[in-house]
Amino acid sequence: MTIVGTHVGSRRLPPPHARTPLLSRKSPLFSLVQLAVLLGGVTWLIYSGAQAMEYNWQWYRVDRYIYRIVDGEFIFGPLLRGLGVTLEMAVWSVFLSIAIGMVTALLRLSNSASGRFLATVYLEGIRNTPLLVQLFLFYYVLAPILEIDRFWAGVLCLSFFEGSFASEIIRAGLQSVPRGQYEGSDALGFTKLDRLRFILLPQAIPLILPPMTGLLISLIKHSAIVSVIAVADLTTEGMNIISETFMAFEIWFTVAAIYLVITVSLSFFVSWLEHLMKRHR
Amino acid sequence: MSESGGDRYMLEMQGVGKWFGNFCALYDIDLQVRSGEKVVVCGPSGSGKSTMIRCVNRLEEHQAGHIFVDGTELTDDTKNIELIRREVGMVFQHFNLFPHLSVRRNLTLGPIRNLNLSKNEADERAMQYLERVRIAEQADKFPSQLSGGQQQRVAIARALCMQPKLMLFDEPTSALDPEMISGVLEVMVELAQDGMTMVCVTHEMGFARQVADRMVFMDSGEIVEVAPPDRFFSDPETERTKLFLSQILSH
Ligand SMILES: Nc1ncnc2c1ncn2[C@@H]1O[C@H](COP(=O)(O)OP(=O)(O)OP(=O)(O)O)[C@@H](O)[C@H]1O
Ligand SMILES: [Mg+2]
Numbered sequence: 001m002t003i004v005g006t007h008v009g010s011r012r013l014p015p016p017h018a019r020t021p022l023l024s025r026k027s028p029l030f031s032l033v034q035l036a037v038l039l040g041g042v043t044w045l046i047y048s049g050a051q052a053m054e055y056n057w058q059w060y061r062v063d064r065y066i067y068r069i070v071d072g073e074f075i076f077g078p079l080l081r082g083l084g085v086t087l088e089m090a091v092w093s094v095f096l097s098i099a100i101g102m103v104t105a106l107l108r109l110s111n112s113a114s115g116r117f118l119a120t121v122y123l124e125g126i127r128n129t130p131l132l133v134q135l136f137l138f139y140y141v142l143a144p145i146l147e148i149d150r151f152w153a154g155v156l157c158l159s160f161f162e163g164s165f166a167s168e169i170i171r172a173g174l175q176s177v178p179r180g181q182y183e184g185s186d187a188l189g190f191t192k193l194d195r196l197r198f199i200l201l202p203q204a205i206p207l208i209l210p211p212m213t214g215l216l217i218s219l220i221k222h223s224a225i226v227s228v229i230a231v232a233d234l235t236t237e238g239m240n241i242i243s244e245t246f247m248a249f250e251i252w253f254t255v256a257a258i259y260l261v262i263t264v265s266l267s268f269f270v271s272w273l274e275h276l277m278k279r280h281r
Numbered sequence: 282m283s284e285s286g287g288d289r290y291m292l293e294m295q296g297v298g299k300w301f302g303n304f305c306a307l308y309d310i311d312l313q314v315r316s317g318e319k320v321v322v323c324g325p326s327g328s329g330k331s332t333m334i335r336c337v338n339r340l341e342e343h344q345a346g347h348i349f350v351d352g353t354e355l356t357d358d359t360k361n362i363e364l365i366r367r368e369v370g371m372v373f374q375h376f377n378l379f380p381h382l383s384v385r386r387n388l389t390l391g392p393i394r395n396l397n398l399s400k401n402e403a404d405e406r407a408m409q410y411l412e413r414v415r416i417a418e419q420a421d422k423f424p425s426q427l428s429g430g431q432q433q434r435v436a437i438a439r440a441l442c443m444q445p446k447l448m449l450f451d452e453p454t455s456a457l458d459p460e461m462i463s464g465v466l467e468v469m470v471e472l473a474q475d476g477m478t479m480v481c482v483t484h485e486m487g488f489a490r491q492v493a494d495r496m497v498f499m500d501s502g503e504i505v506e507v508a509p510p511d512r513f514f515s516d517p518e519t520e521r522t523k524l525f526l527s528q529i530l531s532h
Contacts, residue, residue: 185379
């Protein structure tokens, strides 16, 4: 049991689970080592692959595309400006997709047959056609009719796309409120809108919020598709830089890292919010 | 009691029918309740007692016949339904309090939104009814912090805050622990003594004897017998009523 040759005496050993050896599978060190080996391996693969292609790494040229400092003044590089456009699109789309999702969810739960039909047509249409085709429809068909620019064509397309997911999230949240709450509020004569606002939504929102933030994160990722209609977002800027400089590896890694930083910090922010909400009852 | 009523009933059901799919849950229900009258409804499980009173405030939609509340017919019109619901209070077996709102807010939200009371007026009214059900000191707690009996009394107070003309009770004590029942019944007896018009579905026969003007016995979606409580309990007319009473009173 113990190391041979030492005197254990009457000393009591701590219970076995408290003594995690440094290199056991449960120790944090083990996971760190695991991660380091993994990352090292991937890096080596990419590096040796690039070597084999005789790729000319030029990381030193990347930072000027993120930002520059000229005469002590901070100047946004194209990548940060693209990020700004991506975030602006995401913010608009989040609000719009929640609004679209809300209306669709209410239509689906309503007892109006035409309302339910309309919602179903929208949901099935969005789900069963490629996002890229939807984007072209918005850009080449709807945008000229509505007289909107490419930015708003992109925002609307993303909003209707994510709105279909938002509607399912909202619908599930509303349906998880017990029947008794509907009956209790109906018996007091609330209008449907008041019932939603004061009774149903406050109870559904804690259930809606976590999946809704997942939606925000996927919205940021899906927004990259607007580069095909040349909205100057992060991905478009990345492509532009590459076509000028041929630094495909460096720029794509940088672009991916920027997306990663944004989405990961969003998820941290959200879990912190959820934690706060739980403490507030 | 009946001499106090005019020619108008507080509640009148004429030939009311209700089906769930092909299943007939209510058949040709006729019932008149005068202002101030207390009617206790009993009958075996599944006989349609809940369905009947839930039709009165449109928690269920009747498919045949007519329902009048204080002379106004209940129709499909949303506004009409809302107005009638504001005049008819309902107490449920499982309370149906709003868990995210304090007791006070549970009581004031309806009057503020649906009767256009100011916040102060609604607060005042809420405290008045909380005192009446003897839990004024719990006003700032949340429903989950109260016992079942207390929650049910809050639910009664919440319905009363709308100052309804008619109160419906659907087995208000059957989800309660035995020691909680008397407190709720006491409140209901007082309400009856104050002259509230009440339709109660309950198997609390002591309560029924004490307050009921009429007993209504239902079976298989029909009203089988209507009688004043002393005759109902001592000399029921039909075999079905006798059987039911023998089962329920043997407990
Ligand atoms: N939403 C519904 N869908 C289908 N059938 C229903 C529905 N609600 C009630 N029923 C049926 O209608 C009949 C009457 O139900 P109801 O709840 O009115 O009975 P009850 O007399 O209140 O019984 P209990 O004493 O058990 O509460 C029952 O057979 C029940 O199964
Ligand atoms: Mg019932």
